[in-house]
Amino acid sequence: MMAIMVYVVLLIALTPPLGAYMERVYRSDRIGRVEGIVYRTLGIDPIVEQSWSRYGASVLWFSLVGMVFLYVLLRVQGSLPLNPTGSPGVEGVVAFNAASSFVTNTNWQVYSGETAMSHLSQMLGLTVQNFASAAVGMAVLVATVRGFARAHVHEVGNFWRDVVRGIVYILLPLSVVVAVVLISQGVVQTLAGPQAVTGIQGSHQLIARGPVASQVAIKQLGTNGGGFFNANSAHPLEGGMPLGTFVEALAILAIPAGLTSTFGRMVGNRRQGWVVFAAMLALFVGGLALTVPADRTSSAAMRAAGVPSSAPNLEGKEQRIGVEGSALWAVATTGASNGSVNSMHDSFRPLGQVAPMFNMAVGEVVFGGVGSGLYGMLFYVVIAVFIGGLMIGRTPEYLGKKIGPREMKIAVLAVLVPILLVLGLAALASVIPQGTDARLNDGPHGFSEILYAFLSMGNNNGSAFAGLTGSGPFYAISGGVLMIAARFVPLLCALALGGSVGTQGSVPDTPGTLHTDSVLFVVLLVCVVVVIGALTFLPALVLGPIVEHLLQGAGRLF
Numbered sequence: 001m002m003a004i005m006v007y008v009v010l011l012i013a014l015t016p017p018l019g020a021y022m023e024r025v026y027r028s029d030r031i032g033r034v035e036g037i038v039y040r041t042l043g044i045d046p047i048v049e050q051s052w053s054r055y056g057a058s059v060l061w062f063s064l065v066g067m068v069f070l071y072v073l074l075r076v077q078g079s080l081p082l083n084p085t086g087s088p089g090v091e092g093v094v095a096f097n098a099a100s101s102f103v104t105n106t107n108w109q110v111y112s113g114e115t116a117m118s119h120l121s122q123m124l125g126l127t128v129q130n131f132a133s134a135a136v137g138m139a140v141l142v143a144t145v146r147g148f149a150r151a152h153v154h155e156v157g158n159f160w161r162d163v164v165r166g167i168v169y170i171l172l173p174l175s176v177v178v179a180v181v182l183i184s185q186g187v188v189q190t191l192a193g194p195q196a197v198t199g200i201q202g203s204h205q206l207i208a209r210g211p212v213a214s215q216v217a218i219k220q221l222g223t224n225g226g227g228f229f230n231a232n233s234a235h236p237l238e239g240g241m242p243l244g245t246f247v248e249a250l251a252i253l254a255i256p257a258g259l260t261s262t263f264g265r266m267v268g269n270r271r272q273g274w275v276v277f278a279a280m281l282a283l284f285v286g287g288l289a290l291t292v293p294a295d296r297t298s299s300a301a302m303r304a305a306g307v308p309s310s311a312p313n314l315e316g317k318e319q320r321i322g323v324e325g326s327a328l329w330a331v332a333t334t335g336a337s338n339g340s341v342n343s344m345h346d347s348f349r350p351l352g353q354v355a356p357m358f359n360m361a362v363g364e365v366v367f368g369g370v371g372s373g374l375y376g377m378l379f380y381v382v383i384a385v386f387i388g389g390l391m392i393g394r395t396p397e398y399l400g401k402k403i404g405p406r407e408m409k410i411a412v413l414a415v416l417v418p419i420l421l422v423l424g425l426a427a428l429a430s431v432i433p434q435g436t437d438a439r440l441n442d443g444p445h446g447f448s449e450i451l452y453a454f455l456s457m458g459n460n461n462g463s464a465f466a467g468l469t470g471s472g473p474f475y476a477i478s479g480g481v482l483m484i485a486a487r488f489v490p491l492l493c494a495l496a497l498g499g500s501v502g503t504q505g506s507v508p509d510t511p512g513t514l515h516t517d518s519v520l521f522v523v524l525l526v527c528v529v530v531v532i533g534a535l536t537f538l539p540a541l542v543l544g545p546i547v548e549h550l551l552q553g554a555g556r557l558f
Contacts, residue, residue, distance in 0.1 A: 003246065004288060004328050008281075010250060011257050015277060018254060019261020025169045026142045026162065027266070035164045042160065049155035052499025055143055056492050058159035059136060063103050063488070066132055071099040073125045074117075083118035084193025085208075090116060093476040100480035102126055104487035105133035105369055107219065107226030107339050107462040108479065110471040114208035114229050119191060126226055127215045131175075134222030135166035137371030140491050141259060142266075144375050147498025148399045149267045151506045156498050170255070171222060178251055179217035185244030188237045189213040212238055220251035223369040225339025225462045233329070233342040234318050245321060245342060249329050252338045256367040259374050267399050271517035276377055279525040280335075283366045287331040287355035294352030295323045300552050316347025316466070327352065334359040337369030339462025345452070346466035350549035353448060354541060356463070360455040361541075362533040363418060363490070369460065372487075375494040377529075382411040382497070384521070384528040388514045398516055400506040407500055414493035418486040419536050422458035425478055426451050426540065434474035440467035444551070448544035453479070458486045 031039070031046060039046050050058065074090040077083060090098065094110055101108040102125070113122070139162035146156050183189050194206040212228045216238055219225055229235040239245045257277065264273020295313040303309055312323045321329075326343035333340055334356035345356055359366050365377040385403050389396030396403035429435025429450045439446040445467075452465035457479045464470075470479065515521065 001292075001324060004292070004324055007246070007250060007328060008285070011253055012281075014250075014254055015257045015261050018258030019263075019265065019273070022138075022170055022255075022258060022262045023265040025165050026262070032168070035161075035168050038164050038168075039160070044160045046158055046161035046164075049158050051154050052143070052147070052156050052495040052502075055140075055156055055159045056495045059140065059491065059495075060488065062132075062159070062163070063136065066129055067099045067103040070102060070125045070129060071095050074098060074121055077118045077121045080118065080120050082120035082123070082191065084191075085115065085118070087116060087118045087121075090121075093473050094471055097470075097476040097480045100483045101457075101462060102129040102224070102226060103133055104460055104483045105137055105222070105224060105337055105372065106457060106460040106483045106487070107224045108457050108470075108483065109226055109462070109464070110476060110479075112230035113227055114210070119210050122215060122228060123211055127211075127218060130215070130218040130222050130224040130226070131167050131171050132163075134171055134218070134224065134370045135163045137369055137491075138166040138170070138255075138259070139163045139371070140494055141263075141371035141375045144378065144494045144498035145263055145266045147500070147502030148401060150502050151400075151504065153502050154499070156495065156502060171218060174221050174251075174255075175214070175217040178221060178247065179213045181247050182213045182216055182240055182244050185240035185247070186236065187213040187216060187240040187244060207237075209237070216248065217251070219340060220248045220338065221255060221370075223252060223256065223336040223338045223373075225333065225337075227340060233340050234321070234344075236320075239318075239321070239342055242320060242325075245325060245329075248340075249325075249332055252329075252332045252336050252340070253367045255370045256336055256373045259371065263374060269399070269517060272399065275517055275522055275525070276374065276381070278519075278522045279529070280365065280367045280373075280377065282522070282526050283359075283529060284331065284335055287335065287359055287366065288327065290355045291327040291331055291348070291352045292324060294349040295327060297349075299349060313347070313349055316344030318342065330356050331359065331366075333463055334461060335364065335366030335368065337364045337372055337460045337462070339456065339464075341463050344466045345463065346449070350545040350552065353452075353465075353545040357448075357452060357455055357541060357545065358533055358537065360459040360461050361419075361422075361537040362529050363415065364459050364461060365529065372460065372491070376414075376490060377525075378494070378497070379411040379414045379490070380529050380532070381516070381525060382407055383415070383532075384525045385514065385516060387528065388521070388524055392512065392514060394512050394514065397507055397513060399501075400508070401501040401504050402507055407497060410493050410497045410500065414490040414497075415532065417489045418458050421482055421485055422454045423536070423540065425458070425482060426454045429454070429474070429478075432474075434472065438469040438472055438475060440469075444544050444548040448548065451540055451544050454482065457482050460487050 074095040078088040143156040233239040260273045260277040264270040298311045385398045386396045449468040
């Protein structure tokens with residue numbers, strides 16, 4: 001428990017300085033030497049700003065080129081160098097799913113990384129997209145925030161300048177620091193192939209190696225989550241020693257939390273940033289309060305085998321990490337659009353599975369992905385402001401901008417599209433053989449496997465519940481389409497929202513203005529997120545982990 005308390009304190013302490021640094025990066029008018037080279041090479045004028053629609057078109061073209069490049073690379077990797085294990089090209093549906101996954105910052109993986117991917121694919125394909133997709137999310141957030149900060153302006157910034165700055169000045173330097181720390185903690189970094197070893201009982205084994213630390217650093221900082229190894233951060237060569245595991249967990253939420261401070265500074269009211277941070281932190285602590293106690297006691301199967309009820313549930317967890325470390329990681333990785341795991345969520349007690357599922361269900365706004373989490377929370381802020389305005393009989397306003405029918409439609413569209421797609425595909429998978437045959441378990445736990453998979457893909461998370469085979473055509477194709485829709489519909493809605501409020505003038509505060517920088521608004525915002533999540537996903541959660549918990553309590557399920 002002490003580690004969790006230290007984690008929260010460090011997260012709070014890092015938020016202001018990191019947020020201030022990122023605000024300076026995006027606001028500076030100075031063109032640095034490195035970014036200047038990039039602009040000249042690409043023939044880009046970084047001074048010319050774009051409307052929200054042109055900004056969005058640039059995002060789509062950039063992402064499309066990245067997706068096509070990654071798909072081709074995976075298909076032909078067997079004919080390319082830096083392939084010490086001789087990994088063949090990845091088959092079509094899996095390559096499509098992987099390309100969709102990494103370009104959308106989801107990093108859902110239906111393959112074993114150390115055997116299916118060459119070193120070149122890991123570095124030039126997956127790691128590059130970890131940087132690119134994270135920078136896109138941050139750029140879109142900054143463009144959206146500019147809309148709230150400006151008045152009577154149709155432009156929201158220059159996409160190419162924002163994405164280059166995010167990579168050059170934020171993601172790359174932080175990744176170097178984190179990678180060096182991880183290497184010191186035992187995370188491997190080499191271009192060599194597998195190492196043959198002889199065990200203490202004389203058995204022979206090949207231990208996979210590769211450029212791991214460099215990929216792990218950006219996969220956490222960029223809230224990507226795709227692992228070099230199939231076991232992800234539970235693998236000792238990817239997770240490292242306890243300090244390395246803690247640093248990785250902190251890196252998952254560092255930038256998303258810092259961006260709340262960046263937001264407050266850019267709109268000229270730091271309290272607004274702290275309000276959003278407080279709402280996210282309250283939801284995060286609530287998830288921990290549900291997940292940690294659930295696995296501190298033994299399961300029904302353990303008790304039936306004679307294990308004391310006070311024994312922790314360590315099934316699916318690494319002994320060096322323990323229950324608290326696993327629960328902290330599970331809540332952090334599903335609160336963010338990260339998806340890395342250091343334990344199997346399939347092995348959590350049923351109530352311990354509820355918080356990770358709920359975190360994803362509400363759009364991963366519990367800090368969320370870099371950029372995407374905060375602009376996702378801004379949709380809920382708009383809805384909360386609208387509800388607050390109705391309660392006091394005033395035209396809804398936020399940061400001096402009126403929230404009218406257009407802004408509400410944009411926010412509702414962004415929130416509902418992923419929800420409808422996730423629930424629709426989960427329902428379809430539950431009634432067709434292609435969906436049910438991929439389950440490991442029947443009953444409520446089998447439904448949880450299906451629901452978790454679509455929640456993970458439909459909210460650009462990428463974490464795996466385990467127990468579901470997702471490499472078949474149905475899950476690979478439907479999941480790939482779902483990841484693309486769930487990424488780019490809210491993204492374009494965020495830009496449209498920024499563009500819409502940016503053309504307005506500023507409305508001065510009056511005695512009837514709803515103050516959105518107060519504790520009361522934090523409570524309202526948290527309630528809106530929880531209620532929307534409950535209204536949409538509670539029936540599905542009841543059919544899965546909640547009914548499983550009740551059946552276990554009645555002694556009918558282990």
